[in-house]
Amino acid sequence: MKIKGFILDLDGTIYLGDKLVPGAREAVEWMRARARVAFLTNKPIDAPACYAEKLTRLGIPTEPDDVLTSVATTVDHLCAKFPGGRFHLVGEEYLRGQLVQAGMQVAATPGQTELVVLSLDRTLDYGKLHHAYLAAKSGARVYATNPDLVCPTDTGDIIDAGASIAVIEALTRRPIDGVFGKPSRAMAGAARTRTRTLPDETIVVGDRVETDIAMGLEAGMRTALVLSGATRQGAEERGGYRPDFVVPSIRELPRVLEEQ
Numbered sequence: 660m661k662i663k664g665f666i667l668d669l670d671g672t673i674y675l676g677d678k679l680v681p682g683a684r685e686a687v688e689w690m691r692a693r694a695r696v697a698f699l700t701n702k703p704i705d706a707p708a709c710y711a712e713k714l715t716r717l718g719i720p721t722e723p724d725d726v727l728t729s730v731a732t733t734v735d736h737l738c739a740k741f742p743g744g745r746f747h748l749v750g751e752e753y754l755r756g757q758l759v760q761a762g763m764q765v766a767a768t769p770g771q772t773e774l775v776v777l778s779l780d781r782t783l784d785y786g787k788l789h790h791a792y793l794a795a796k797s798g799a800r801v802y803a804t805n806p807d808l809v810c811p812t813d814t815g816d817i818i819d820a821g822a823s824i825a826v827i828e829a830l831t832r833r834p835i836d837g838v839f840g841k842p843s844r845a846m847a848g849a850a851r852t853r854t855r856t857l858p859d860e861t862i863v864v865g866d867r868v869e870t871d872i873a874m875g876l877e878a879g880m881r882t883a884l885v886l887s888g889a890t891r892q893g894a895e896e897r898g899g900y901r902p903d904f905v906v907p908s909i910r911e912l913p914r915v916l917e918e919q
């Protein structure tokens with residue numbers, strides 16, 4: 660099998676908290692010697708440079724351009740769709756800054772809000788959710804950076820954007836208008852602009868079936884599930900998504916691909 664591009668998830672695939680998954684550095688070196696490698700994360704709270712710095716510190720030298728986050732795809736798509744649009748954010752400072760820098764405006768009131776953006780927010784409070792609800796009720800479009808209910812951190816899982824999506828969907832009794840991180844087509848397309856490869860010569864490697872593997876399969880790419888993170892043995896298939904390869908961790912992937 661000829662793989663020319665690797666799209667690698669970070670949390671649970673390359674590292675767990677502040678520790679590299681054993682063998683990840685060697686596996687990435689093997690991939691880089693043969694193909695283009697891009698790193699992908701749904702985490703919407705830090706800039707690509709932060710992840711590049713962390714990877715470099717852990718022994719995998721990486722440039723910010725090699726890292727794609729759900730914030731980049733969210734900002735690109737919202738700016739194209741609603742240039743200069745007035746938004747209400749349930750999310751953190753980094754995302755707010757990126758939206759404003761791209762020409763969008765913060766809406767002062769629910770009535771002024773054209774779009775609601777839901778994201779991971781460690782400063783979430785009643786006022787923010789109430790503004791989001793009132794805006795959505797009066798017709799504002801609702802988008803989210805990522806669908807994850809929780810986000811793994813060094814000190815355990817924290818509440819993620821999926822929880823705010825669930826609240827707003829329950830209140831409005833309709834699905835939100837779109838999500839831009841994994842498993843969306845937007846994220847898959849953006850990732851392939853980094854690897855510059857065709858879908859069937861690209862493989863997505865990740866630890867979550869419902870985001871990493873679903874994105875890869877929906878976009879016509881190959882997929883490899885690692886069992887070093889969120890997915891345990893016996894839960895390799897979910898919602899009809901079955902990965903092409905299942906390996907204990909990224910360490911074993913080069914050998915499995917060489918045998919193909």
Ligand SMILES: [Mg+2]
Pocket residue numbers: 668669670671672865866867888
């Ligand atoms: Mg992961």
